[in-house]
Amino acid sequence: MGRTFAMRSWTRVGGVLLALLVGYGVVELALRSGWIGRYGENVLMAIGINILLAVSLHVILGLAGQFSIGQAGFLAVGAYTAAVVTTRLDMPFELALLAAVVVSVLMGLLVGLPTLRLRGDYLAIATLGFAEIIRISLLNIDYVGGAAGMQLPHLTTWTHLFVSLVIVFALVLTFTHSAYGRATLAVREDEIAAEAMGISPTFVKVFAFAFGAGIAGLAGGLYAHTFYVIQPVDFGFLKSFEILVFVVLGGIGSLSGATLAAVLLTILSTYLQQFPEIRMILYSVVLILIMLFRPQGLLGDREFGDLLSVFRPKKGADVR
Amino acid sequence: MKDKSLVASAEGEREILRLKGVGIRFGGLKAVDNLDLYLLRGELVGLIGPNGAGKTTVFNLLTGVYVPTEGEILFEGQRINGLPPYVLARRGIARTFQNIRLFGNLSVFDNVRIAAAVHSRYRTWEAMLRLPRFYREEAEMYRVSEELLELMGLSAYREEKARNLPYGLQRRLEIARALALRPKLLLLDEPAAGMNPQESQDLMRLIREIRERFSLTILLIEHDMSVVMGISERIYVLDHGVLIAEGPPEEIRRNRRVIEAYLGEEVS
Numbered sequence: 001m002g003r004t005f006a007m008r009s010w011t012r013v014g015g016v017l018l019a020l021l022v023g024y025g026v027v028e029l030a031l032r033s034g035w036i037g038r039y040g041e042n043v044l045m046a047i048g049i050n051i052l053l054a055v056s057l058h059v060i061l062g063l064a065g066q067f068s069i070g071q072a073g074f075l076a077v078g079a080y081t082a083a084v085v086t087t088r089l090d091m092p093f094e095l096a097l098l099a100a101v102v103v104s105v106l107m108g109l110l111v112g113l114p115t116l117r118l119r120g121d122y123l124a125i126a127t128l129g130f131a132e133i134i135r136i137s138l139l140n141i142d143y144v145g146g147a148a149g150m151q152l153p154h155l156t157t158w159t160h161l162f163v164s165l166v167i168v169f170a171l172v173l174t175f176t177h178s179a180y181g182r183a184t185l186a187v188r189e190d191e192i193a194a195e196a197m198g199i200s201p202t203f204v205k206v207f208a209f210a211f212g213a214g215i216a217g218l219a220g221g222l223y224a225h226t227f228y229v230i231q232p233v234d235f236g237f238l239k240s241f242e243i244l245v246f247v248v249l250g251g252i253g254s255l256s257g258a259t260l261a262a263v264l265l266t267i268l269s270t271y272l273q274q275f276p277e278i279r280m281i282l283y284s285v286v287l288i289l290i291m292l293f294r295p296q297g298l299l300g301d302r303e304f305g306d307l308l309s310v311f312r313p314k315k316g317a318d319v320r
Numbered sequence: 321m322k323d324k325s326l327v328a329s330a331e332g333e334r335e336i337l338r339l340k341g342v343g344i345r346f347g348g349l350k351a352v353d354n355l356d357l358y359l360l361r362g363e364l365v366g367l368i369g370p371n372g373a374g375k376t377t378v379f380n381l382l383t384g385v386y387v388p389t390e391g392e393i394l395f396e397g398q399r400i401n402g403l404p405p406y407v408l409a410r411r412g413i414a415r416t417f418q419n420i421r422l423f424g425n426l427s428v429f430d431n432v433r434i435a436a437a438v439h440s441r442y443r444t445w446e447a448m449l450r451l452p453r454f455y456r457e458e459a460e461m462y463r464v465s466e467e468l469l470e471l472m473g474l475s476a477y478r479e480e481k482a483r484n485l486p487y488g489l490q491r492r493l494e495i496a497r498a499l500a501l502r503p504k505l506l507l508l509d510e511p512a513a514g515m516n517p518q519e520s521q522d523l524m525r526l527i528r529e530i531r532e533r534f535s536l537t538i539l540l541i542e543h544d545m546s547v548v549m550g551i552s553e554r555i556y557v558l559d560h561g562v563l564i565a566e567g568p569p570e571e572i573r574r575n576r577r578v579i580e581a582y583l584g585e586e587v588s
Contacts, residue, residue, distance in 0.1 A: 171448050178447030178454065179437035179461065182426075186434045189423035196383060196417075198409035198438035198501060207444065253425075301425060 024162050031158055041158070045226045047266045048161040049219050054246035054262035055168055055255065056215035061244075062253045063176065064208035065188030066116065067124040071243040073131030074104045074213045076235035078220020080138060083150045083230060088143075093155040097164070097221040104217020108210035116205040119191060123209070131240055138232040149231030156226040164222060168215055172255065175211070184208050188253075216243075249290055251297025256304040261297075335397075336361045336505055336537050337382070342391035343561075344381060351377045352561045355391070359505070364531055364538045366552030366569075368545070370581055374561040375541045376418055379507050382539075383415050384408045395505070410438055414503035416494040418510045418541070424483030428474055428493055431482050432465040435500035465500060471530070472496040488519050492526075499530060506530075508540045512547050520544060524551045545582075549573065557581065 027044070030036045036044065053071060060068045078100035085096035107130075115126040139147055175181050186194040187204045195201055224230045246265060250257025268286060272279040290298070337359040344352050352374045359365055367375050380386045382393065384405040393400050400408060414435075423431050440457040447454050469475045472492045477485060482493060491511055498506060511527070512520035524547060531538055542548035548555065549569040557565040557572060559581040565572055572578055 174448045174450060175444065178444075179434075179440050179442075179458070180444050180447055182430055182434045183437065185426055185430075186423050189425055190421050192385070192405075193417065193421035193423065194434075195405040196385075196409055196415055196421075197435040197497065198406050199434070200404070200406045 020166060024159075027162075028158060042226070043267070043270050044158070045156060045161060045222075046270065047263055048165055049223050049226065050246065050262040050266045051165065051259050052168060052215055052219035052222070053243045054250065054258040055172055056212045056219065057243050057247045058212075058250075058255055058258040059172060059175075059208050059215065060212035061247050062255070062258060063181065063184045063188065064205050066205055066209060067121060068127040068209070068212065069124050069237075069244060070127030070129070070131030070240050071212075071216050072235040072237070072239035073127065073134040074107060074216035075220040075223065075239065075243075076131070076134050076138060076232070077107050078104045078217030079224035079230050079235070080144055080150070080220075081217070082221030083152055083224045084144065086155065086225065087150065087152060093160070093225060096225075097160070097218060100217045100221035101214045102217075104220070105210045105214040107217075108213025109206065112206045112209035112213075116209060117202050128237070128240075131235070131237070135232045135235050138235075145231075147232065149229055149234075150224075151229055152225055154225060154228060156222045161222060164218055168218065169255075171211075172215075176255070180204075180207070185253075245287060249287065249297055251299040251301055253301040254297065254299045254303055256302070257297050257299035260299065334360045336395065337539075338394045340392045340394070342381060342388045342393060344377065344386055345389045350561055352381065352388075352558075355558075355561075355563055357556055357563070357566075359537050359539060361504075361537055362531070362535060364528070364540065364551060364553050366548040366555040367539060367541045367558065368543075368548055368555060368572075369558035372560075373558040373581075375558055376509060377561070378558070379415060379509055379539075379541065382408075382507060383413055409501055409503075412501075412504035413507065414498035414501040414505070415507040416491070416498050416509055416511060418513065420487075420490050420494055422482040422490055422493060422497070425481055427479050428482055428485065429465060429469065429478040431493055432468055432496050432500045433461050435497045436461040436464045436468075438501050464502075468496045468499055471499075471533075472526070488515055491515070491523070495526075495530070499534065502534070503536065505537045505539070508538060510541050510543055512542060512544055520547050527551065 027036070031041060053075065056074070057068060057071050060066050060071075081103040082093075082096035082100040085091045085099045086093055111126055111130045112123070115122045138144055144150055176184075183194065183199045184204050184207075186197065186199055187201050191201050194204075242265075246262045247258045249265070250259070250261035265283075269279070269283060272282055275282070335358055337357075339355050339357040342352065342355045342357075343350060355378065357378075367378065369375050377386065381388050384400070384403050384407070387402045395408075395411065395413065400411075403411075423434065426434070440461060442451070442453045442457050466475075469478055472495060474489065474493060474496060477489065482490065485493060491513075495508070495511065508527070512523050515523060527538065527540070528551065530536065540548065540552065549572075552569055554567065555565075555569055555572045556563060557575070557578050559577075564577045564581060565575045567575075
């Protein structure tokens with residue numbers, strides 16, 4: 001039985017890899033040939049980074065059901081860590097990204113361990129406080145430029161972004177479709193029942209939180225080396241809120257939903273930059289409309305795969 | 321763990337659970353007081369009492385939700401006071417809940433599969449890298465869960481969200497989920513609540529069947545006296561957190577204190 005699972009998953013993996021390779025190649029070609037211009041490339045980067053941020057919170061809020069309203073804090077940690085590694089320590093960018101992930105995960109454990117042992121919404125308050133502490137600290141550390149921030153080289157390429165996305169999605173998906181992922185969902189659904197079924201809620205929540213923090217840190221590293229400059233003001237509450245909106249709007253619990261919302265809202269917000277005075281107003285109006293007509297989010301708790309499965313014969317297993 | 325049970329006497333071997341003077345206090349209120357109780361392997365024992373007698377509190381003590389303020393709880397000869405619920409679940413104490421607690425938005429199948437994971441040993445990174453052990457153990461969980469759904473007559477609903485099931489089936493799913501832990505001791509908290517007489521008769525037959533099949537010890541809280549009298553080999557009666565009677569059903573039925581405790585209620 002184990003072998004059939006494995007075999008099916010290999011053919012699938014093959015198909016997915018092929019699709020990914022083609023997707024990567026097409027965009028790479030378009031970038032090299034100049035068909036996607038400088039502006040287009042920036043939008044592409046912004047979309048990719050926002051997808052990562054949406055996924056980072058999806059793991060914490062969508063899967064584990066824990067309200068983190070300080071994702072920008074981890075974004076900042078990742079961005080500044082990577083920036084220090086490349087500009088102050090003169091190390092390669094890839095190493096900087098790795099450092100961003102590691103430091104963010106450690107920060108996640110630092111915040112998560114004391115707060116996630118408790119039931120309830122302590123995490124929300126703690127993360128809010130954490131993000132502010134990070135921001136204010138950065139503001140007052142001259143080593144990283146204080147309020148003026150840091151000037152950085154543009155190092156993030158499409159390849160970096162693409163590889164990051166693939167790794168993150170692969171890890172999130174394999175995690176979700178494993179006993180650990182299901183245990184995480186169980187804790188989201190009913191912590192007491194989950195615990196009675198042999199699941200340690202603290203482990204599950206801390207793991208998900210650190211996982212999400214790591215993804216946000218990676219996004220931070222990419223972000224820092226895309227837009228030439230980072231400043232503490234970029235990582236305020238509004239940024240955390242924006243990330244929260246991706247997940248809620250896409251449908252809490254849906255990875256596809258969070259991704260879709262991140263893409264749509266990034267495009268919307270880029271488009272609205274032409275009208276700076278009313279940009280936030282229009283943005284808010286869109287949010288209100290969607291919440292009025294689709295309070296469960298764009299996709300509810302469904303995934304793209306579920307929508308496709310309508311066309312497939314009913315399958316027994318979903319082990320991937 | 322093994323060593324100690326070897327040392328234990330033959331009597332101790334037969335005994336799976338023992339409570340010695342167990343009590344719990346919430347502020348000034350003594351919810352359960354000086355409770356002595358034992359279960360032998362393979363027994364099916366009822367725990368009854370009027371509303372608010374402390375029956376569910378006893379379950380919460382046994383499963384680690386509450387930590388007793390007095391006394392000692394021994395499971396397979398080992399003291400388990402203060403161990404968290406998930407550790408006790410892994411050790412072999414499974415339960416259902418009086419006010420159903422399913423994973424509502426997850427499928428019926430996943431509800432069972434989540435519990436079946438308790439014996440899987442692969443690590444998070446093994447899952448994320450899809451190493452062989454992941455596939456092997458997932459296949460095993462899959463098989464166990466399917467079997468249990470079949471046994472509990474839930475196969476037709478496997479992809480249904482748990483919260484969309486009718487009430488009686490939700491109760492069955494809770495039992496299936498508890499069984500997926502492959503427990504040694506199963507605690508059922510009013511499994512027949514809200515069922516009509518026919519349904520609860522069917523359920524009792526099923527409970528007897530699963531006890532045989534999985535060689536379980538079962539402690540059953542039940543409000544419906546006729547149900548509990550028909551199925552239990554021994555019965556404990558709680559009132560105001562105190563044990564007022566213990567014995568086989570026919571004795572309990574005639575016990576004056578039990579009748580008084582249930583004042584006004586029929587003790588059929």
